[in-house]
Amino acid sequence: MANDIKDIAHAVDAASVMRLFASPPRMLALGEPTHGVDAPLLLRNALFRQLVEREGYRTITIESDCVVGLLVDDYVTTGTGTLDEVMERGFGHGLGMSTANRELVRWMRAFNDDRPASDRVRFAGFDGPLEMAYAASPREALTSLHRVLADHVDTGLLPCTAGTLDRLLGADERWTDPAAMLDPSASFGRSAEAGQLRLFADDLGALLDAWTPHLIAVTSRDAFDRALLYARAASGLLLYHFWMADTSPNRLSRLTGLRDQMMAGNLFALAERAPVLVHAHNSHLQRDMSSMRMGGRRLEWWSAGAVVSARLGEEYGFLATAFGTMRHQGVDVPPPDTLEGTLYALPEEPCLVNASELTAVLGSTGSTGFARRTSPYFGYAPLDPAHLARIDGVVFMKDVPEDVPEDTQEDVPEDVPES
Numbered sequence: 001m002a003n004d005i006k007d008i009a010h011a012v013d014a015a016s017v018m019r020l021f022a023s024p025p026r027m028l029a030l031g032e033p034t035h036g037v038d039a040p041l042l043l044r045n046a047l048f049r050q051l052v053e054r055e056g057y058r059t060i061t062i063e064s065d066c067v068v069g070l071l072v073d074d075y076v077t078t079g080t081g082t083l084d085e086v087m088e089r090g091f092g093h094g095l096g097m098s099t100a101n102r103e104l105v106r107w108m109r110a111f112n113d114d115r116p117a118s119d120r121v122r123f124a125g126f127d128g129p130l131e132m133a134y135a136a137s138p139r140e141a142l143t144s145l146h147r148v149l150a151d152h153v154d155t156g157l158l159p160c161t162a163g164t165l166d167r168l169l170g171a172d173e174r175w176t177d178p179a180a181m182l183d184p185s186a187s188f189g190r191s192a193e194a195g196q197l198r199l200f201a202d203d204l205g206a207l208l209d210a211w212t213p214h215l216i217a218v219t220s221r222d223a224f225d226r227a228l229l230y231a232r233a234a235s236g237l238l239l240y241h242f243w244m245a246d247t248s249p250n251r252l253s254r255l256t257g258l259r260d261q262m263m264a265g266n267l268f269a270l271a272e273r274a275p276v277l278v279h280a281h282n283s284h285l286q287r288d289m290s291s292m293r294m295g296g297r298r299l300e301w302w303s304a305g306a307v308v309s310a311r312l313g314e315e316y317g318f319l320a321t322a323f324g325t326m327r328h329q330g331v332d333v334p335p336p337d338t339l340e341g342t343l344y345a346l347p348e349e350p351c352l353v354n355a356s357e358l359t360a361v362l363g364s365t366g367s368t369g370f371a372r373r374t375s376p377y378f379g380y381a382p383l384d385p386a387h388l389a390r391i392d393g394v395v396f397m398k399d400v401p402e403d404v405p406e407d408t409q410e411d412v413p414e415d416v417p418e419s
Contacts, residue, residue, distance in 0.1 A: 031282030041100030065092030069125025189241030349398035
């Protein structure tokens with residue numbers, strides 16, 4: 001079978017990617033099967049450079065905090081701050097420690113030097129202000145939204161003062177207690193103060209929408225879009241905290257779904273900058289339902305990619321990445337009857353394979369399908385061959401080295417996405 005598949009394997013470049021689609025997608029999603037290694041990020045960087053230079057792409061968004069990501073965008077577009085500062089403060093999940101991410105930011109800043117604003121590349125995080133161990137305080141998003149409105153709208157229309165928000169928010173520690181991730185009673189999300197803040201967030205968001213023409217006229221479209229991001233983040237965080245305090249058996253399923261709901265909202269906003277390259281874990285970008293085991297339970301939810309794809313249709317493209325080996329994590333050569341094992345027999349790497357052509361080649365051999373691979377490492381999620389029909393292309397990386405020190409990797413719980 002390797003000889004047949006060799007005929008449909010191509011280099012991972014902009015031209016090969018564009019040939020997968022009848023017309024260029026507004027949103028091109030590139031997934032990865034694990035976090036904490038730079039190899040797929042370096043491949044992403046190279047592809048993004050080609051998409052910028054040859055296909056007119058001007059935005060990349062990654063699985064990182066959407067609010068602090070604004071610091072990175074300010075740096076790459078205007079030079080505000082320093083590279084060290086934005087790498088330290090502009091990323092969530094420890095992603096600022098990645099050499100590949102640093103390389104990306106450095107290249108984007110250099111590309112934008114002396115370019116007009118309309119031709120600059122942009123950076124965005126599309127994850128909520130969430131970490132594995134806790135959810136952030138809504139303070140920054142909520143007070144930033146209030147400040148925009150107070151500066152440009154009759155203050156008599158605002159539902160509260162900045163001082164009232166500050167009093168209700170209180171100390172950030174009441175929101176970020178790591179114990180609340182597993183213990184609902186430790187959450188502040190259903191307190192009287194949190195309930196009042198949810199009402200104020202809704203009212204501020206409604207006021208922002210109502211005054212759209214004025215706010216764009218007196219500021220700019222970029223400034224207005226930033227205010228919309230604050231509104232989404234504030235409401236999303238307060239809702240997330242509310243459900244952190246839930247005691248029902250479906251608590252964790254709802255939380256995983258809410259995270260991807262926040263992601264989807266940010267992706268829909270970014271789609272207006274099309275075309276956009278999106279980079280995140282496969283499980284956040286796939287069209288199929290996502291699942292994981294956590295706390296002894298199987299959780300299922302629709303990913304951000306599934307939600308966006310359902311509405312954008314053919315304007316959403318998805319490339320799923322799979323690895324052959326990660327020997328430093330005990331992931332050895334895949335069995336030959338698996339999808340990864342079949343691709344591992346190819347001499348070239350990395351490579352891009354049209355998923356529908358891969359299915360057709362498999363069918364021509366009379367095979368009933370690929371066996372599903374299992375991973376001894378909880379942090380690596382093998383590609384589910386049942387998803388091939390809803391994947392546009394498979395990016396395969398044969399042997400992935402340990403090129404990031406262990407102490408710079410994001411902490412990952414011993415609960416891994418199954419698909």
